[in-house]
Amino acid sequence: MLSYILRRLLFLPVVLFGITILIFMLISTLGPWTRVATFVPSPDAERHVDLEAMIKKYHLDDPPVKMYLRWVNNLLHGNLGWSQSSHMTVTEAIRRRFPATLELTLFSVIPVIIGGIILGVISAVHHNKPIDHTTRIMAIALWSLPDFVLGLAVLMVGFGVLGWFPPGRLSSWAQLEVLKESFRSFTGMYTLDALLNLRLDIFWDALRHIIAPVITLSCLWWAFMLRITRSSMLDVLNQDYVRTARAKGLAEAVVIKKHALSNALIPVTTVAGNMLLGLMGGVVIVETVFNYSGLGLLTSTAATRLDVPCVVGVAIFYATILVLVNLVVDVLYSIIDPRVRLE
């Protein structure tokens, strides 16, 4: 298995190379005058900006090949360039934004996977019974809801009516605490940092802020997990070996847990891996509604402002994560299903 993992990791640079080529091919269709727009935030701010000088200074009129080589050269020196839309280097922007996204992902993934799998199994086991119908209707309803509608509804109720779950990542008092030198930042994830600093008050505050986006994301993805688990479970439950197991007189719980579930979980693992990727890439709408600045907001702002270095940088980062998560998913297969051997 180790050699398999190593081989996959060695493949990573090749994937990244392909991605950079693809992105640069797309970008090379934009002229220098389009690209220079990123230096002028709005049409009314052109004023005295000497765009010719900007084009010259940032070599925006170079041929794509030259631009690509310069970019690769910088990348090898650990420099992804300057992000005009977030006012910092791309590396810095990703480093600062990613913990927020990761925190949100970790908090969402647990309820989604556990909740989705449990409900899916229950639904399949009670096929066509009232509990199955209820969860299915719920799943379809939640899955069909646009994220901004659900997000706003959660915000209105959780914050507007109940006043429990405010938007943002921290309350103003907690922000001031975090800024103090006595508070050490270890991971950039406020809940974890607060615990490591033994500051329970800040931990609760951070938790209070993260609950609403987590509820929104969970509801949206729950439905998805549930439906996959349910159909895959139904499929397995109808197979001969399950009937054999039952015929042997095994307890129903053992049949489901030992025999059916682990087989049913294989497609679920694939989906969960993809979901994790989707969440880690940032969720633009949910981040916007809850004013939660993660990678999603960074990327969407960069894209609308044509902040090329940032878009490319995030793409590279995301591609790396994609390869790694896929690798983890493959390894998980072999653990769940002994028939799968990684060679």
Add this chain to the structure above:
Amino acid sequence: MKSKVWLWIVIAVVVIGAGVLVLNKKPAEVAKTTEVAGFNPDIFVYAGSGDAETLEPSRAYDTASSEIIYQCYDNLVAYKPGSLSEFIPMLATEVPSVENGLISKDGRTYTIPIRKGVKFHNGAELTPEDVEYSFERNMLADPVGGPVWMLIEPLLGASTIEDYACELAGVDDFSKVNAANLLKTAQAVMKAVEVKGDNVVFHLAQPYPPFLSILARNSSWTVILNKQWMIEQGDWDGKAETWTQWHNLDTEKQTLFEQAMGTGPYKLVEWDRSNSKHTLEAFADYWQGPAAIKTVIINNSVTEFNTRKLMLQKGEADAIYVPVENSPQIEGMSGVNLLRGLPRLSNVCAIFNQNINATDNEFVGSGKLDGNGIPADFFSDLNIRKAFSYAFDYEAFIKEVVLGEASVPYGVIPAGLNGFFDEKGFRYSYDPEKAEEYFKKAFNGEVWEKGFKVSLIWNIPNTTRKTACEILAAGIEAINPKFKVEVQGMEWATMLPRRREGRLPMVFIGWLADYADPHNFVYPYLHSKGDLITFTGENGRALAAKEFDPLVNAGINELNPEKRVEIYTKLQKKSLELAPHLMLYDSCDRVAMKDYVKGYVFDPICPAQYDFYALSKTKE
């Protein structure tokens, strides 16, 4: 089956447990949060959208940046509250005037006595040398795209420091200027601003009536820096020989990009760029006494209006940014004060491109006057420009689109500067009959007979401009069925190259004052070298050179205020008569804050939405 029950129990325990903890925790937290129950008079939270670009005074040229600089620094003088032409001293001890002898009779020398005992945030005391350094440093730094031209124009008579150096050396490119002339350039700058005893003296290249407006508070480019501290941070050392090392640096390489060291009422604690958040703390030794509000958090990351609205409602924010179309949602909210229709010094227009680049241009149809397009010089005909001006339904736009928060323009100078022109002049109104009359005259009747087709382009996501385009299009199409006007949205990055190449038949654009003087409007709008007149093309610039330049120059060289009013009234009238632009509306602003926020005074020129020093939070 047992396991299922267990799972349910675990889920229930987790959910209930979390709920109980959250609820239980709440009363303990309330004292610390800014929620209604835990009202905290020391912390002020502002929720906005769109972050600052830089905190560097020589580069910052957007309102979000100026907003922060405004709180952290002081200027030499400030506008007298409620006035745009009178001043009060700030870091100066006296406002210079011809009467008190601090402005020379020829209007070219300003002597400014500097206040003593003023402290910077690091405890250092303000000296006249700091003032001298601040101006010289910014002029020599003069980063491309920055606001420092406003100092270079009156003090050196050039538009950029590079232009000045090139002129001195007699070359056309800054890289060709030799060392001797570079030195001379710095010496000229250092001669223009001098320390004499406790005073700082400015020597102007020409009389410049708005000079005090440029020095006044609200101009982030004339704030006073701490010389010693700047040098310690590795900025310009104050020597004439070295300045080019700090000239036109990249934004992020400038010393003050993300830090601040001024004498202002607030210290910058942090600009958290990844969360678009600024934290300011009251400066205890502020020379006018410490601010009532101890901590200000400016959170510019809340892009979603509904989120901001809820934050205001629940007291999570004390003030928020409200776009014009959202003000009805705030109107009448309990515990919130909404002030609407505050006249900002800004206006919006549609510029007629008199020499459209018609080669392969999809916006002008056939490029000929055959009913399926327009010729390149379509807008060079005054009749067309006038007809368009009469075809826009100003009142409907103001009432329906900006919900009454705008006014019909008297010309290129906005209504907010009404002290500088006679406010009873002519204004355009929606008049289809007059529009028809002018369309019939245009191109000797050919336009009326054959019709035309043109596209109006607005920049996504500015829907206000989209509606303006649509109202104009509807007004024109209603006059003659042969007139076809298409409205098309475009992303800024796509629009920019087309605009630069002169392909857009009309350019929709707004202008916000840099300082409170009509010169700041007539120059860009009407002078042949102005920024906005450029979009009118060659014919437009020729027209401007002939008709407007003499008056614009007369206005800036005139020291007598009454005579200036005459000149600007004339310019206002002429700008509508010759209609180089279709002036759409003079814009207004609005603020929304909790009713316990006291001390708010609207300032039309203030780049900052709020002067936090003037505010306090008190509940009756």
